[in-house]
Amino acid sequence: MKPAASVLLLTTSTGFGFGLLAWLGAYSALGLLPGHARILVVVGVATALLFASFGLGASMFHLERKERAWRAFSQWRSSWLSREGVAAVLTYPVAIAFAAVFWRDGQVIWTRLLGVAALVASLGTVYCTAMIYASLKPIRQWHNRHTAPDYLLYAVFSGAVLFATLHTMDLGAPGATASVAAAAAAGVALIAKRAYWRHIDTQTPLATLAAAIGLPKGVEARPLDAPHFTENFILRQMGFAVARRHAVKLRRMVLAIGFALPLACSILAGLALAPMATTTLAVACAGIGLLLERWLFFAEATHVSAVYYGRRI
Amino acid sequence: MTMLPERAPGAKKLGLVIDLDTCVGCHACAVNCKEWNTGGEAGILPDYDKYGPEPDGVWFNRIHSYETDGEGGSRTVNVPRSCLHCEDALCVTVCPTGASYKRVQDGIVLVDTDKCIGCQLCSWACPYGARELDEKAGVMRKCTLCIDRIYDENLPPAEREPACVATCPSRARHFGDLADPDSKVSKLVKERGGVDLLPGLGYRPTNKYLPPRRATIPTAPVKPPAPSGKGIGTALLGLLDKALSR
């Protein structure tokens, strides 16, 4: 599948934002936030919404007819994209209420409940995003049991490193729990990513060319002539393929930059070694790494329709 | 509404039956489709770079050629590919706007281009590559099963069929109601063992494809007769012995 910048930014950036919001919510729900962390919560929620809004804004660039975007909220009964939109929009008032009440009252029962709501809403939105991809049957690299949990994990992970940074900014140190959480999330995300790759590498293609053209099993088919000589929409979108050599290199970079470095940084930050620098570095690495990861998520994905053109699926 | 409709009893399942045994791969259906839909109510099917280095455009129907090896040896198979108007049309359910929908009364899958936001998700959801983005209007396009022909009361009944069916010179394309077991198309599917494309994916396409076959003429095995030296064989001599009448 052709990676489109808008979609990469959307999923990565909303991951950070909603991940961060989820952490704020979770901390609040569990009563882990010190009562005086008003600034942390308000800045945190604002940052989360900023990231989310940036991502959602970027996604608009993927729409050919932006002026009609409002229509996208209507089909929540069947469409994960619609659900994502609805969930994202619902998350905003929840997040704002959470921040506002916290500003006014600090840690109280209401903020704990609103924390739970923010957690659910933000992860729910991420889940909807993930399901957009996970529900697409023609793309085996997406339509599998890894996609949804992975998206949640990456959001939790990117939110964690961001949370740790804010925590450090506000309180001078990330605090043990945030660091541990960030490090742990990085570790789990790393393992999940490797598991995902192992999974897609061992998958068999969804179909043979013979099945695609209705011939019985055991018949071998090869393309002779394609309908048109030049690339068309389908080939540009679904026929995109990344060279194996490239992919291997990129995978290594994702693991190193996206997960291993943030993991290391989080441990260092937890050990109070230049916490501001290390947490910021963790965020930067996670950002770059996850963008790369997302690029690969698209570039390595193959669409079954490309089989008609004899492309690898 | 992008929820798939419940199949109402008695509802039609309109679709195409394409005979791979007869398709010569001439592209006539594809071009005629383009012609009809360019001027038709569905709007304009755009072309890009018409006279330049990369001519491209939107087509609802594209013709592939393949070579296959199977029982009876290698052969060439031409495969026209267009929307199959699936029963489990994921392209419809993923649509966030309701632009994509499947009609209750006849199962035709359509895009309402006035609603479409061009998010392209539906094209990702279609395993058959049947949807193409109109990069000029920014909306998704797909085969309409020529809804503006098949229901056009101004046309004589014989002409109420999709443009691609009407034009196919080898008559490899058939149109009809696949819900009606007595329809011409259902009978063809039954007689000829019509199949689904990519059955494993579970989209339950309405359109069916009739597989290639081979007609044979049984004859006794022939061995070369033993070399009879030169001259004319006995069989011919015997034949020519018989009286003729001019």
Added chain:
Amino acid sequence: MCACRCGIKVHLENGKLRYIEGNRDHPINRGVLCGKGSAGIMTAISPARLSTPLRRTGVRGSGEFEAISWDEALRIATDRLAAIRATDPNRLALFTGRDQSQSLTGHFARMFGTINYAAHGGFCSVNMAAAGLYSVGGAFWEFGEPDWEHAQLFLLFGVAEDHDSNPIKLGLGRLKARGAKIISINPVRTGYSAIADEFVAITPGTDGLLVFALIHCLLEAGRVDTEFLVRYTNAHHLVIDAPGDAEHGLIARDAAGRELCFDRSSGALVAAQAVGTDPALLGEFALPDGRRARPAFALLAERYCGPEHAPEAVASRCGVDAATIRRIAAEIAEVAFNQPVVLDQPWTDTAGRRHATMTGRPVAMHAMRGVSAHSNGFHTCRAIHVLQMLLGAIDTPGSWRYKSPYPKPIPGGPPPGKPGTPGGPLDAPPLGFPRGPEDLLVDEAGEPLRLDRAFSWEAPIAIHGLMHMAIARAYEAGPEAIDTLFLFMSNMAWNSAMNPGETTRMLSERDAQGGYRIPFVIVADAFASETVAYADLVLPDTTYLERYDCISLLDRPIGSAEGPADAIRIPVLRPDRDVRPFQDVLIELAGRLRLADFADERGAPLYSSYADYMVRHERRPGVGPLAGFRGEDGRGIGKGAPNPRQLERYVENGSFWRHELPHEQLYFKHANRAYLTGAKAMGLIDDDAQIVLQLYCEPLQRFRLAAEGHGLRRPPLRLRERIMRFFDPLPIWYVPLEEAMTDQVRFPLHAITQRPMAMYHSWGSHNAWLRQVLPENRIYLHRDLAAQLGVRDEDWVWVRSRNGSIRCQARTMDGVNRDTVWTWNAIGKRAGAWALKHDAPEFRRGFLLNHVISEYLPKRDDEVQHSNSDPVTGQAAWFDLSVSIEPCGPETHHETSPRPAANPLRVRWAAENS
């Protein structure tokens, strides 16, 4: 739009084209349209359309022109042609492509008085036309069709698309629906061959051998229809066997000129066409004058029973194994003789015998350019007709059938016209049917009179002329011989040229004084083709939706086995440019030149337009361009006085006319009394006698006898051996000439082209839809061969022949004869042409195989250089090419070669001048 001539309905919206659809009532296409037809809208709005008459300003080929008025254009043309006509009319050479007005252009040439006229057929499929018309009085080439409703076995030789493209597809669909078996004999498995039930990957140029082997098997098994042979063919006619005699090999005739046969019941020589005899098909008989004679069939049986014609002997050469050949022969015999089609339809034959039923052999055959575009194609096509005759499978239920107005008396028409009074018309149409040496157009020394050397000893039966030689010969002949080359609807500087590089050089070469070797070139075209750039004067035509056209019975008609038909096209769009229908222009030109039949005695033009001509012109009394709705009342069929309301009647009838033959006339037309009398009454034929099918082709022997030194007209010495060899009255096979003269070690592969179904020669590329399908082409080769050569899909390779090299990209496949490579025809374009942008793929990766085909055979010291043509008919031998393939090195430029420099049209408009 193309030579298939389907009926279309054009829908307009606000004066603009909205939709073109097939006319469901039309006999040709019955509602279907091909891809090109469906893309007609884009042709009508193509930017490549010419928009004004042009006069050359730059050097030839530069593309520099100035716009001139029609008046000026016509004045230039008239002055030039009038001067030619006053001195030597033959200095005008008029060559036209696949237009539908050859009866008009041919008549113009005749009235002008030039013998130098030719049309499409010469580079196309004259082998099929000639072999058919000299054998069965019809031909595969547009003049016949399989009985799609009854055939059980269909053999298709060398067809990718055909003139009858929609009818063939409709027919194949019918065969498929009925479960009949289709065997495609073709080196390449695409299109029709893809859906064939059996594909025979024959080696190019060897179909004759395969057919002989089939004949061999049938003879061996005694599976021939002897009854059919004696009734309908000349199989029993006695052939004089007197080597050295002036009549050796001719048919023995009695004093009244009637052919003789030996009647076994009376034991006497009798008129071969007499009824109630028991003619001998074998044996040797003494003629009254003591010479010996043998039935034609005996000669045939002796020849093809020979071991050299056994499947085992030809298998490796044909690339088809012997068992397959034997099985196919058995299948043919099985269907022909064990599964006859019997129609409950009484009919009466020419002998007056009433038959209760029509019984046929449901084996149908069709062949086209895969057979014809080889230099042995005439004989190969004859071989197929002989096979059909042996099976009794000519115009019977289930077999191949004549399309009315065929059959015609063999060989099909009068001999070619000869100059009459100086400055006057020819005594017959310029293209005709020589029956022997006396009909050739040669001088005292036996050398050609015609520019293209048609009807000379180099190509005696060149009944359509030699289009592919026109430019080369005009160049060679020089300004003394030819002044004006007038080209209409043919892209003769590019895809219909063998060797376009040479051709364009010849067109632009000047002598020391700066004059062009071909002094004046007029091109009538509708689009900015490659050839337009080489014109001195361009007459811009309308597109097909902007003019009247006439698909006439006098031309290449659209009739079917069910009856004769013709059609008109009416203008539906008003041209938005300063263009005029070519036919109108030609008629005006003829009027200005005061040609007989176009102007009255006082020199006033007779016709105001082509539409007017279509209605009022009479070729013979009562016979005009249109056969339908004739007579004052419009009831005349075929014959009748001109009807002023004729065109309206056509329009009311869907722009075509069709006469449906009664059932009794649908088969055995060559010997069906009711049909023949009816056809005569309609003016389709002049004589309603039985048309005797020519198993043995006597006219060929006449040429041969001349080569042996008999008669007054003899070939020049250097050509005698050639005539002796190729003018065998029974079909022969020989290695195609170019192949035989080419080093097969250096160039071991056959190279051929096919027509893509979605492109029409050169003019699909300016169509925005069609060019998406095929903007560039590849050379296709067998996967095994590719592996052997180290070539993979899309690799750049050199295709080399003795004539040059082409750099192009390869594609591999399984469905191709192992020793054959092929590509689509006419996809490659010259940069600058067709209003395409400078970086179009048609220029950069599309290529023409023509660049490595030569119009001449290799020169041998002892001989003149022959054209690359069939020695009998002059048919262009496009498919005789031998090549080698080698991968390009890594230094490959990703572009095709040769790539002549761009020469786009640059027009200076009058306004800019002042």
